[in-house]
Amino acid sequence: MANRPVTIKDIAEKLSISVSTVSRALKNNPEISLQTREAVQKLAKELKYRPNPLAVALKTQKSNAIGVVVPQIVSSFYASVVKGIEQVADEHGYQIFVSSSNEKLEKEQKNVDGFLNMRMDGIILSLSRATNTYDHIHKIKEMGVPIVLFDRTSKELDVSKVVADDAAAAHAAVTHLLEGGAKRIAFLTGPEYMLYGVNRMRGYKQALSDKGIDLDETLISRCEFTVDSAKQATMDLLSRSNRPDAFFAINDELAIGAIMATKELGFKIPEEVAVVGFSNSRRSRYMEPSISTMDQNPKLVGREAANLLFEQMEDKPDSDKVREAVVHADLIIRASSEK
Amino acid sequence: MANRPVTIKDIAEKLSISVSTVSRALKNNPEISLQTREAVQKLAKELKYRPNPLAVALKTQKSNAIGVVVPQIVSSFYASVVKGIEQVADEHGYQIFVSSSNEKLEKEQKNVDGFLNMRMDGIILSLSRATNTYDHIHKIKEMGVPIVLFDRTSKELDVSKVVADDAAAAHAAVTHLLEGGAKRIAFLTGPEYMLYGVNRMRGYKQALSDKGIDLDETLISRCEFTVDSAKQATMDLLSRSNRPDAFFAINDELAIGAIMATKELGFKIPEEVAVVGFSNSRRSRYMEPSISTMDQNPKLVGREAANLLFEQMEDKPDSDKVREAVVHADLIIRASSEK
DNA sequence: TTATAAATTGTTATCCTTTTCAAAAAGGAT
DNA sequence: ATCCTTTTTGAAAAGGATAACAATTTATAA
Numbered sequence A, B: 001m002a003n004r005p006v007t008i009k010d011i012a013e014k015l016s017i018s019v020s021t022v023s024r025a026l027k028n029n030p031e032i033s034l035q036t037r038e039a040v041q042k043l044a045k046e047l048k049y050r051p052n053p054l055a056v057a058l059k060t061q062k063s064n065a066i067g068v069v070v071p072q073i074v075s076s077f078y079a080s081v082v083k084g085i086e087q088v089a090d091e092h093g094y095q096i097f098v099s100s101s102n103e104k105l106e107k108e109q110k111n112v113d114g115f116l117n118m119r120m121d122g123i124i125l126s127l128s129r130a131t132n133t134y135d136h137i138h139k140i141k142e143m144g145v146p147i148v149l150f151d152r153t154s155k156e157l158d159v160s161k162v163v164a165d166d167a168a169a170a171h172a173a174v175t176h177l178l179e180g181g182a183k184r185i186a187f188l189t190g191p192e193y194m195l196y197g198v199n200r201m202r203g204y205k206q207a208l209s210d211k212g213i214d215l216d217e218t219l220i221s222r223c224e225f226t227v228d229s230a231k232q233a234t235m236d237l238l239s240r241s242n243r244p245d246a247f248f249a250i251n252d253e254l255a256i257g258a259i260m261a262t263k264e265l266g267f268k269i270p271e272e273v274a275v276v277g278f279s280n281s282r283r284s285r286y287m288e289p290s291i292s293t294m295d296q297n298p299k300l301v302g303r304e305a306a307n308l309l310f311e312q313m314e315d316k317p318d319s320d321k322v323r324e325a326v327v328h329a330d331l332i333i334r335a336s337s338e339k
Numbered sequence C: 001t002t003a004t005a006a007a008t009t010g011t012t013a014t015c016c017t018t019t020t021c022a023a024a025a026a027g028g029a030t
Numbered sequence D: 001a002t003c004c005t006t007t008t009t010g011a012a013a014a015g016g017a018t019a020a021c022a023a024t025t026t027a028t029a030a
Helices: A008-015 A019-026 A034-046 A053-060 A076-091 A105-117 A135-142 A166-179 A195-210 A227-238 A252-264 A282-286 A298-314 B008-015 B019-026 B034-046 B053-060 B076-091 B105-117 B135-142 B166-179 B195-210 B227-238 B252-264 B282-286 B298-314
Strands: A065-070 A095-100 A122-125 A147-150 A160-164 A185-189 A220-222 A246-249 A274-276 A293-295 A324-327 A330-332 B065-070 B095-100 B122-125 B147-150 B160-164 B185-189 B220-222 B246-249 B274-276 B293-295 B324-327 B330-332
Touching: A008 A019, A008 A034, A019 A034, A053 B053, A065 A076, A065 A105, A076 A095, A076 A298, A095 A105, A095 B095, A105 A122, A105 A135, A122 A298, A135 A147, A147 A298, A160 A166, A160 A298, A166 A185, A166 A195, A166 A246, A166 A274, A166 A293, A166 A330, A185 A195, A185 A227, A185 A252, A220 A227, A227 A246, A227 A252, A246 A252, A252 A274, A252 A282, A282 B282, A298 A324, B008 B019, B008 B034, B019 B034, B065 B076, B065 B105, B076 B095, B076 B298, B095 B105, B105 B122, B105 B135, B122 B298, B135 B147, B147 B298, B160 B166, B160 B298, B166 B185, B166 B195, B166 B246, B166 B274, B166 B293, B166 B330, B185 B195, B185 B227, B185 B252, B220 B227, B227 B246, B227 B252, B246 B252, B252 B274, B252 B282, B298 B324
Parallel strands: A065 A095, A065 A122, A122 A147, A147 A160, A160 A324, A185 A220, A185 A246, A246 A274, B065 B095, B065 B122, B122 B147, B147 B160, B160 B324, B185 B220, B185 B246, B246 B274
Antiparallel strands: A293 A330, B293 B330
């Protein structure tokens, strides 16, 4: 038990050759005679030799791994993004390590620190909701480690990003509600500083103005990102004299809250009140009624992010090629808005 | 840009002392004079020195990290388990790396391989549904790497485990249905070979016999682990002449299918048909009606698993102390079974 | 003042691989 | 047989840190 892993040295000794020869033979270096190469590879297989990635990384200064920081793992959106990243990483022979910031700045910083310490070859990250300072991101750049931000990004940061076309997506969602006959569409959103909130707001306003509808600021409700908060906000809105006839929620969580409140107050969905969410979360499909939502093509987001990262990693001459990829979202119409 | 990280050697040179002195000073070795210690630590902070974990791991043969393999990340159960593991790992100053097998044997093997290669100090794993061979698990043991299995385990494996008391939990769920007046309780389950399926089956049967109810094998339905499969199975069961008056589903996913089918057929829940699921998934709370379910205390499962692992890791003399921790589940009564 | 113990610091090997530079062996031409 | 290539292999340093052992300095006692 606890048998020491076999090293390149063991092979060298058994074959009475030098370690450098073994090292070269293992990577099929043509300088080594076919005979030796085969002998080495055969023995390596027999002994179940597996290179020590720590030693390799230490020597080559490359870990062949990339770090991914997401705000939450319990989220089908992020889980799918990770899958997309994984696919591309796989194709390049890279491993990925995922860690979650749990929407906390300190945790995010810790994760980044850990990845930098582990000498990751690149980092893909989505900012936590609490992130309002960017020193840790700057540190990554300073160390010359390629980085790509996705989904939750910041205009203050001059790095490659994969972003959703939030304005267009919100525009599509709101237009869909308008075309369904809605006249007064409430917008359930979160705190002001989040970039995607700003963009979706823009889409919301644009869609309204495109159809010649005046903006009613009182229909915009800032809530926390919880079902209960959205529920409360919806209750408030629906008990007004000129109540909204539709809700556009900035995510499915808030849409769920809106639906729960609407049902409790006895309004019919979608006849009296239509609802559209955002994200195409798993739950949105199984709610009663099922929730119309915007699918953000998360896997594609992941793939794009990984592609941008590998682009940077392959560009040796620290060409500060900062690029931005846009992934569009698709409207998925379900019972909550289908008339 | 791309400035080389500062090493122990840089500090040594700037201070005109040897690297070993620096190394010792940094870890507060009392052999080093307070004066030097402080000077070193001060400079280290100034230069933002951060030890290279690769080098440390290579030298000490310890990575100070543990690998976690889960069948899926998109699952609040596993996400919570991971959180529990993380807590305990944090307390011990360990990092964790999570990877998902996506319910595939090959991926699971690859993940394990990767972790072994990375010289993880321990591995915590939950078997994928597809895992029917255990060579990769044996390999872990052979290499002397501590391992703990949780949730999805196998009786064939002689390793430490954290298991749910599935039989007791199923017993509680079924008893609850019986006490609500159910007489014919259907059991929606999965393929036969899964250990927890077997155990929950045992609890199901025991609960029935405890109340003197004869087992009706035709009420046991094996479906795939999808909502649709459960929906279909439920449709079939409910359209029989002597239909069941309650469903016990082996997980919430299947319970959702059961509820959808029941509603479509126009039966009232819970009056005509009661439903209890398993896992306390996020969705179970927000379904209409909300679903009664068994909460498996996932965070506790994670903490227990980590504790067992650290126990093994601290027991130097390869004491094959194989232990098993049982985490009980709590019944959560919601609308789907509350009369 | 010197011998001796204690405190402090340095030297060097080591972890496992990769890689540069050098050396040896083999082949060919003269 | 000798010299020059071309192939093939080896020696050794490097990567960043730790630790056993050795060496040095300082303090203490005689």
